[in-house]
Amino acid sequence: MADTRPFPHSENIHVLTVPLPGFPDLICSNMFVLGKGPVTLIDAAPKFPGSFFTMERQLSDAGITWRDVERIIITHGHIDHFGLVGQIRHAASRDIPCHVHEDDLWRLSSEYLGSGMWSRDADSFAARAGIPAVTVERMKRRSHFFKNLCDPVDNALPMEEGDTFEGKGFELSVIHTPGHSPGSCCIYERHSRILFSGDHLLKHITPNPFHEVNRSRLRSPEYRSLKAYLASLDKLEHLDMSFAFPGHGDSIDDIKGLMEGYRRHHRERFESVQRALEGRSRSLYELMTDLFPGLVEAETFLAISEVLVHLELLEEDGKARLIDEGPPARYGCT
Numbered sequence: 556m557a558d559t560r561p562f563p564h565s566e567n568i569h570v571l572t573v574p575l576p577g578f579p580d581l582i583c584s585n586m587f588v589l590g591k592g593p594v595t596l597i598d599a600a601p602k603f604p605g606s607f608f609t610m611e612r613q614l615s616d617a618g619i620t621w622r623d624v625e626r627i628i629i630t631h632g633h634i635d636h637f638g639l640v641g642q643i644r645h646a647a648s649r650d651i652p653c654h655v656h657e658d659d660l661w662r663l664s665s666e667y668l669g670s671g672m673w674s675r676d677a678d679s680f681a682a683r684a685g686i687p688a689v690t691v692e693r694m695k696r697r698s699h700f701f702k703n704l705c706d707p708v709d710n711a712l713p714m715e716e717g718d719t720f721e722g723k724g725f726e727l728s729v730i731h732t733p734g735h736s737p738g739s740c741c742i743y744e745r746h747s748r749i750l751f752s753g754d755h756l757l758k759h760i761t762p763n764p765f766h767e768v769n770r771s772r773l774r775s776p777e778y779r780s781l782k783a784y785l786a787s788l789d790k791l792e793h794l795d796m797s798f799a800f801p802g803h804g805d806s807i808d809d810i811k812g813l814m815e816g817y818r819r820h821h822r823e824r825f826e827s828v829q830r831a832l833e834g835r836s837r838s839l840y841e842l843m844t845d846l847f848p849g850l851v852e853a854e855t856f857l858a859i860s861e862v863l864v865h866l867e868l869l870e871e872d873g874k875a876r877l878i879d880e881g882p883p884a885r886y887g888c889t
C-alpha cells in the first residue's frame with residue numbers, strides 16, 4: 556500500500572490509491588469516487604500489473620462496484636490518469652462515458668499511443684535541443700514502454716471550462732488550468748469546496764509545466780506551457796477552496812502557501828537559467844547539463860523541458876535570445 560496519510564473525510568467522496576512503482580517523487584496515484592448509487596470517478600490510475608485489482612478491492616470496501624460508475628472525468632491526458640479506463644469499462648460491461656478536455660483528447664487516441672508516443676515533432680524537438688542520438692534512442696524506448704501503462708480511449712468526450720457534472724450529494728464544475736498539459740483541468744466540488752487538482756497542484760513536488768513537444772497538435776501555436784501554468788495558478792487565487800485533492804500524494808490544506816512556493820521556485824529558476832547564459836551561447840542540452848549536473852539520463856526530457864519553458868519566457872521578456880537556429884539551436888543573453 557502506498558505511504559500516504561488519510562485524506563480528510565468528506566461525505567460522498569472515497570479516495571482510492573495505488574503505488575506508482577518507478578516514480579518515487581509522485582508517491583502514488585489517486586482516484587476519487589463521488590456520490591451514492593451511480594458514482595462518478597475522477598481519474599483512472601496507470602495500468603501497472605495489479606493496480607486494477609488494488610483499486611477494485613478498495614472500491615468494494617466502500618460497497619461500490621465498477622457497474623455503479625456512471626462517468627469518468629479525466630483531469631488531463633497523461634497515461635497515469637486514464638490508464639485503467641479500458642479495464643473499468645470492461646468490468647462494467649459497457650462504455651462508461653469518459654470526459655477529458657478537448658485540448659488533450661488526442662493523447663488518449665490509439666493513433667497517438669500506437670505510435671509509441673513519439674512523433675516527427677519529437678524528433679525535430681530532440682535535434683533542435685541538441686540531445687545526443689544515443690540518448691534520443693533511449694528516450695524513444697522509454698516512451699514505448701510508457702504506452703503499455705494504458706489502453707487507448709478513442710471515444711472520449713470533449714469537456715470545456717464551465718462544464719458541470721452532478722450526482723447525489725455533489726456538484727462539479729470544470730476549471731481549465733492549462734500548463735502541465737494544454738488540456739489540464741481542475742474539478743471543483745461546490746458543496747465541500749474541494750478542488751480535484753490533477754497534476755496542477757501537488758503537495759510533495761513542484762508540478763512540471765511540460766514543454767508541449769507536439770506543436771502541430773496545439774490549437775494555439777502561441778501556447779507556452781509555463782506562461783499558461785502561472786496564469787492558471789492566478790485563476791485559482793480567488794476560488795474558495797477547503798482542500799485540494801491531487802492526482803498523486805497527500806491532500807493539500809495550505810493551497811495559497813503551496814502556490815506561492817511554486818511561484819518562488821519559478822522565479823529562482825528564471826534567474827539560474829539567465830545566469831547560465833551569461834557571456835556565452837548554449838544549446839538546450841548544454842544548458843541542461845550546466846543546470847542539472849549528474850542528472851540520470853531517464854530525466855533528460857524533464858530537465859530540458861524545465862530549461863526551455865523558462866527560456867521561452869526570458870526570451871519574451873527580452874532577457875535571452877535565439878542566436879543560431881541550428882539544429883541545435885543556440886541561445887544567449889541580450
Ligand SMILES: [Zn+2]
Pocket residue numbers: 631633735754
Ligand atoms: Zn500529468
